[in-house]
Amino acid sequence: YQRRVRDPVRKLNINNMRTFKLSDKNVIPGIGFGTGTALYKKDASDPVSMALQVGFKHIDTAQMYNNEKSVGAALASAAKPRSDFFITTKIGVDATKPHETFAQQLSDLGLQFVDLYLIHTPTSKTSGTLADLWKSFSEIKKKGLAKSIGVSNFRISDLKQILDASEDKPVVNQIEFHPYVFNRTKPLLEFCQSNGITVTAYSPLAPITHFVGGPLDPVLEKISSERQLTPAQVLIGWVIAKGVVPITTSSKKSRMEEMLQANEVNLTADEVKEIDEASANYHQRIFWKELLD
Numbered sequence: 001y002q003r004r005v006r007d008p009v010r011k012l013n014i015n016n017m018r019t020f021k022l023s024d025k026n027v028i029p030g031i032g033f034g035t036g037t038a039l040y041k042k043d044a045s046d047p048v049s050m051a052l053q054v055g056f057k058h059i060d061t062a063q064m065y066n067n068e069k070s071v072g073a074a075l076a077s078a079a080k081p082r083s084d085f086f087i088t089t090k091i092g093v094d095a096t097k098p099h100e101t102f103a104q105q106l107s108d109l110g111l112q113f114v115d116l117y118l119i120h121t122p123t124s125k126t127s128g129t130l131a132d133l134w135k136s137f138s139e140i141k142k143k144g145l146a147k148s149i150g151v152s153n154f155r156i157s158d159l160k161q162i163l164d165a166s167e168d169k170p171v172v173n174q175i176e177f178h179p180y181v182f183n184r185t186k187p188l189l190e191f192c193q194s195n196g197i198t199v200t201a202y203s204p205l206a207p208i209t210h211f212v213g214g215p216l217d218p219v220l221e222k223i224s225s226e227r228q229l230t231p232a233q234v235l236i237g238w239v240i241a242k243g244v245v246p247i248t249t250s251s252k253k254s255r256m257e258e259m260l261q262a263n264e265v266n267l268t269a270d271e272v273k274e275i276d277e278a279s280a281n282y283h284q285r286i287f288w289k290e291l292l293d
Contacts, residue, residue, distance in 0.1 A: 017057065018263050020245055022171040023196035026148045028116070029086050030240065031263040032058035032247040033256070034202060036065050043067065047251045048074035054256045057085060060174075060202075060247050063092035063105055064120055072110035087111060088174075090120035090152055096127045098136040106145065117146035118174060122158035123291065130158065131165035138166040148172065153288050156191045163195065170197055176287050177201035177244055178235065179216055179279035184293070193243060200245040203286050205232050211284045219278040223271050230258055234275075237265030241272045 018030030033051040035044045044067040048059055052074065061071045068089060075085060089105055091098060102117065117140060119133060126133045137149045150172030151159070163169060173192050177185060177199060192199050203209075207216045208231050220231040227234070236259060239246040248259045267275075285293055 017055075018240065020198055020243075022148055022198055023169065024148055024171050026115070026171070028148075028172070028198065028200075028245060029056075029058040030245060031236070031260065032056070032060045032086075032088065032200065032245065034247040034249040035059065035061045035067055035071055036202065037249060043070045045070040045074040045077075047249075049077060050251075050253055051256055052078045052080065052085075054253060055260050056256070058088065058247075059085065060088040060200075061109075062090035062118075062120055063101065064090065068105055068108040072108055076110050082111075086115045088116040088118065089114055090118040090174075091124065092120055093124050095119065095124040095133055098133060099140065102140055102145065113145050113147060115146075116148045116150060116172060117141075118149070118172065119151045119154075121153045121288070121291070122151070122155065122161075130161045134162040134165040134168075134170075138168040141168055150174070150197070153291060155292065156188055159191065159195070159197070169195070172198050172200055174200040174202060174247070176203045176206070176285060176292070177239060177242075178204050178206040179238065179275050180207055180211060180214065180282055180284040182242075182276065183280055184283060189242065189244070198245060199243070200247055201239050202247050204239045204246040204248055205235050206284065206286055207235065207279070208232060210286055214279070214284065215282050216275065216279050219274055223267075223274070227265075229262075229265060232258060233262035233265055234267070234271075236262035237267040238272060238275050240265065241267050 019027045021027055033056040048071050061068055091101055140146050141149050148171050150170040152174040154173050189199055220234050224231045224234050236246050250256050
């Protein structure tokens with residue numbers, strides 16, 4: 001997207017990192033750097049290294065992205081203690097051998113454990129049921145190989161299949177989340193939050209990266225001008241206001257800093273309502289349309 005430049009855009013404190021407490025008592029950074037979309041099947045080592053240098057702590061990858069080795073290379077070259085990182089990865093569409101698959105993912109990442117391990121999609125091929133796959137995830141957690149476990153792109157019906165499958169509940173559901181999917185996603189968001197499942201958001205900037213010209217444009221322009229923020233920072237602030245953790249990406253240092261600074265944005269209730277109302281009757285989704293629409 002083209003960032004509209006204003007003078008001045010307010011500088012925010014990137015050292016004041018917001019965090020969210022998961023229902024298993026672990027803590028997740030309040031914003032993450034994703035290695036899908038623009039970095040899909042690409043060498044992610046340079047962008048991830050730059051993200052870590054800028055101040056991102058949460059790096060989100062996946063078997064499906066085919067870049068875990070390059071993410072691991074960036075982590076290895078960062079010269080920072082493991083405790084400085086929060087690493088999320090996901091099992092792919094073939095989940096028939098979860099323990100073997102996860103061992104390979106750990107090897108590719110060069111890690112002894114990940115902070116969060118997700119089932120990428122409820123349509124993943126399994127050797128049994130979703131509940132059976134979830135039991136394998138619970139076993140991986142019990143071994144200390146994943147500190148937290150969760151899911152991605154799960155609907156309410158999918159979540160109900162695994163909530164009682166083991167004593168470990170999913171602590172995260174990562175979904176596409178932005179104002180243009182909010183109305184249809186609201187029941188899922190409420191279900192997750194009422195069951196102690198933190199929602200994390202991929203594609204939070206979709207209104208300005210994929211759907212330019214939509215009804216939200218003038219509202220974002222107005223709020224960003226009044227608050228000395230960029231439209232992207234306003235969108236990140238909206239996601240956070242919904243109690244959701246944004247996952248974003250870029251290959252440019254300036255934009256990484258812009259996103260990281262947005263972690264501190266606190267929109268007013270009126271600003272959030274204005275965004276909600278402007279986008280209420282305009283539904284646009286990028287990914288998993290057949291599954292989620």
